[in-house]
Amino acid sequence: MSKINIIGKASTLFLSLSILLSIGCANHVPSMKTDYSSAMNTKWVLEDIDGHGITDFAHIWLRFDGDRKIYGSGGCNNFRSNYFIENNEFKTQPFAMTRKACSPSLNIQESKFMQALRNIRTMHTQDNILYMTGSTHKLRFSKK
Template sequence: MTEDASPLPTGAVWLVEDVGGGGIIDSSHISLFLDGKGRASGSGGCNRYMGQYHLSGDRLSFDQIAGTKMACAQALMLQEQRFLKALAEVSIWRIDPTGALLLTGSGGASLRLFPEGPAPRE
């Protein structure tokens, strides 16, 4: 469970550094933004995605994720599929001492993200 003083993962753009322990392709840009109102969005490395999230204590889940359908290099498309699958399996979040956002799924899928900057303008 997160402590009361722990920051929430909302309101910042997070950049993905690792998907399932396999890292990510150099210079690929996978991001996540949680708006504080239940909407998630970002880049999967090729396509933009959006959906809903549910945050309660240290519990976090995503649903109704949809995205654009652009074609990219095969390796980027496969990485994006791995990312979106891991995102759909997320059940727990925490921010570690380095400032990384760690998202873990019940099936062991994990994501490691670092803050990129402030929220995008709506």
């Protein structure tokens, strides 16, 4: 094989690889940057848990403040805790809650919400919606 032939084949190979890489990258969707600051100092009202709507009369909400506090209502009882970010993961300390007597349906809804909230690890906002995700649960809130 001559040097010209080898250079020609190498150029063709390089061009082919470049095209394949550019096609592969064209479909790449950049990962969403986790921006915890966009969720702070805002009241967020729960819209769904794991893709399922919530009981209409359950007013479940939360708020994060700049002092690393999270507080809100599970629909019946109020809760509060401290949160922190570790290795870009959202984590909470154990929650303190009031203990009101509520209807069975609100108790079930609140229990599902609190279980999901305890396991949340990431969150981001987009178009005035707060998305919180854990290994087994997803929460979606609207800005109020």
